[in-house]
Amino acid sequence: MDHEAGTSQVHVLDRLLLDENADPTNLPFSLLQDITNHFSLDHQIGSGGFAVVYKGVVGKCMVAVKKLSNTFAVPENKFHEEVRNLIRAKHKNIVRFLGYCADMQGKMEEYEGNLVMADQRNWLLCFEYVCNGSLDKHISDASCGLNWRERYQIIRGICEGLLFLHEKRIIHLDLKPANILLDGHMVPRICDFGLSRCLDKGQTRLITKSRCGTLGYMDPEYLRSGRTTFASDIYSLGTVILEILTGVKRYLEEETVVQSWMIRLEASVGDMQLEQVRVCYKIGIECMNLDPKKRPVAHHIIDRLDNMASADCSYETGTNSSLVELHPSLSSEQLGGRLATERLRKADAEEHSKILEDSSCGAQDTKQKANQHIANILNSISTVFNKLNNLDIFNSKARMCFNRNFMRHRLEESATIMIFAKDELKPVLRNSNLIGKGPFDEVYKGVVDNAQVAVRKLYNGNAIMDDQFANEIIIWSQVNHKNIVRLIGCCLEMDTLILVYEFVPRGSLHDILYSNNKVSLSLDVRLTIAAESAQGLAYLHSQAFNQILHGRIKPASILLDDYFTPKISDFDLWGLNVRDEDPVYIVDMSYADPLYMQTGLLTEKSDVYSFGVVILELISRKEACRSANNSLARSFLEVHEERKKATGLFDKEIAVTTRDLELLDCLAEIAVECLDLDVDQRPTMIELAARLLILNRSRRSRVVHQQV
Known part of the structure; x- marks a missing residue:
């Protein structure tokens, strides 16, 4: 920039910094470019999805310059609103806003083989520099x-x-x-x-x-x-x-x-x-x-x-x-600080006196005994450490082998889990047999011992091969319910943990509802899927040997056999309620309980919330995760709050007769109860299973009566 003009512009910023009452002002792009050394990397102090923040040097002072990125994806009125709000927000506990820049420059760019003049937006905000960071x-x-x-x-x-x-x-x-x-x-x-x-x-x-x-x-x-x-x-x-x-x-x-x-x-x-x-x-x-x-x-x-x-x-x-008499002019906050200092001084003095008193009363003998006791403990620890080191337990490969053997021994004691050899499963683990892949696993379809199975290969499985994980595999192998995919066995001889499940031929409810080859589903079939899925979850919550929380209920985790019998799958084995620490669950936002998102704690009612969304998908055939901003759940909730019928939201394929609509209204009401933000107001899975079972039996009895 021109030296004289540049100096004048810097003086504007200088005055803003010196006068705390000065109002924010429009700042030239050239000034902000100059004080950040053309937005150089060495001046960058932060970045996010929408902006990069640079340190700007103004004489002996510093400012923070926020340069918005991808401005064409941001509506102009949003930038204007941010500036308006910042100008209004002048307070000691709000970062001080100094100025803004909304600059438009023409830039020659190549487009379809031709050079064209394109407008380039430069939106910037300038703030005081706050030295201790966030x-x-x-x-x-x-x-x-x-x-x-x-x-x-x-x-x-x-x-x-x-x-x-x-x-x-x-x-x-x-x-x-x-x-x-x-x-x-x-x-x-x-x-x-x-x-x-x-x-x-x-x-x-x-x-x-x-x-x-x-x-x-x-x-x-x-x-x-x-x-x-x-x-x-x-x-x-x-x-x-x-x-x-x-x-x-x-x-x-x-x-x-x-x-x-x-x-x-x-x-x-x-x-x-x-x-x-x-x-x-x-x-x-x-x-x-x-x-x-x-x-x-x-x-x-x-x-x-x-x-x-x-x-x-x-x-x-x-x-x-x-202290009050000595400092009568102190505010309550300042006095509190002084009092805290006095307390610490007093405590230090008392502690020092106590030490002197102990030392004068024969505390030396006690100290020697304590030192000897600590030395004995350290010697014991050292002996154990040396023994483990001789076994090479601290070598990663040796530790892996040690864990596998330990886990194998634990699993062999159980009569409910099969241990497969590597050679038995290798033919299945081929790319041609791959039927599913996620962030944590791959699933293959194959035949083992003349039976169709699904083989699940977990990534980085060795990191969790221990006695506790063995217990969880045993617990899962003991889960025996017609609406839950059965865990048959595992293999411990490969680089990662391999689990073997029963194979469920029709694939997931998600695929049947939404794939290009989607299958026609009657209301009776959908009601049965909902009722029996609820029975499977109720069993996990209350009748299994250990209470089990699923954590990821959605149509993709409900598989269907040849007769459309639902079987719940896609479990995280480390999701059992048997660990001291709370597990971290990876959830799909469209099905996630707001309470879980709030606290990070998974409960039975978290599964209930997710199941409520599944019911909505069954009766509407609309995919929750494809709906903008989870509008599927919101649409049903708004209809419920307005005390209207949800007729327009039902899948037209199943909303045919008056009785159909009555049943669909009943299912929608159950789903809304599952989605209640007050967790205590949500039904339990046992209650849901009972209500859906009654609806299903009532529906079937009517059909039989009509046929007679």
Whole structure:
């Protein structure tokens, strides 16, 4: 750029940085290009799906320049709305917005062999530079990292920023630790308004077809219906609060959280702070209520936090009046910080005195005994380690062999599982026999011992070959129900674990409903498929030797034999409720229980939710995962909420007679019950199986009566 003009433009940015009250302004593209060294890689400080963020140098100061990528895929009004919301959002807990650039440049490009002039959009946003980066880089469990007072102040600051946005009628819609920056004093600043929406005066909600955001932080009601309200942000706030408390992205019980903080706060008088932990935990849980109407609003949350802080200071000032007298001008927050420091000093002094006292009372003998005891333990550990090392257990191949032999011995003790030799299965494991492939396995069709089987080859199976996994295979081999695919045996001699199942000839319900060669299915057949699938799931939940949760119920996991008898398949063997740690399930969003997406905990009612979606697919012959924004479930739910008939949603092939429509209405009502966001209101699989069995028998008896 021209030197004089360039200097003038930099001065504009200088003035913005010096004057905190200055309004954001339009910034030239050339200026932003210059301060980022033409958007060079060494200036890049972050990137996402929609933008790249660069560090901009302005004299001795720095700014952050967000350059939107793939601008032609983003409607222009979305960029305009983001800028409008950023200009309105001027608050100490919101990243300061300095300016924007909406530049259009002509660029010569080749198109169909010709050079044509194409318009190139440059959309950029300029912010203050926040030195400590995003909150997600600082989150840890209670044992380390940020202390409680820092976490509390961060929680309160986020709430203040969110309250300001809501007072300005702005819904953020993407609140998460990665979108909360921390300045040099660890003050939180909410950022990234790319998905934000602004409500008109008097407007309480928006409904959108395209749901964007980050799973785990998105309001389940927003995911389900597309309804956007201020409560959508409150749900996200709850997940952020719990993550700040625990350092993890999953649900933990209150006592577990408090216990973890109790250990760290033992060094000080932490009773009031432990109570603060409890209150913050309760606030987080209330914010995540599946019913948006029952979530607190931002200003009520801040009132509770302030009352808690006041109680902390009142408690402390009652026992530290001298400190109050010395510092009468301190605010309650500043006083709290001073009191915390005094507590730590006092605790350190007491601990030092205790050590001196112990040493003067013959503690030396105790110390020697303790050291000897530790030495004995270490010697024992060393001996065991050497023995294992001599066996070469720590060599990966040797360990693999050791696990296989151990697992084989465990499986051979069971009379319910067959162990196949590698040579028996090798002819089956050919590309010509491949009938299915997923992210974790391959499935082959073949003949073993004159019987058709399905051979499942798991990727990286050796990593889980242990006694516990052997127990799970044995449990699955003991599952004996006509509506569940039977596990016959396994092979331990290959590089990965091989499982052998009974072969189910007609393939999956998904293929029969939606493939190019889809089969005509009467209402009677569909009702039978639903009823018997429910019986299989009810057996897993209540009658098997161990309770088993499926976790991935959908039409693709229901196989059909020659007589259209359903058999549930596609299990994760590590999905049994027998492990100490919660397994991680890979789920299809179209069938996933919102509670599971919220907490990461799979329950019986998670299978019920997924089964409800399967019923909707059976009666509509519309594929849930192909419907935009899961509109299949939403369509049925909206009809139910409006107390209308769902006639227009039924598959016309089966919606023929009045009796057909009555039955379909009944099935739709059952499915809607399964999809209830209140988990306690959903039926159990046993109840579902009973109700569908009665419907099926009633239907059959009518047919027989008509034939007679």
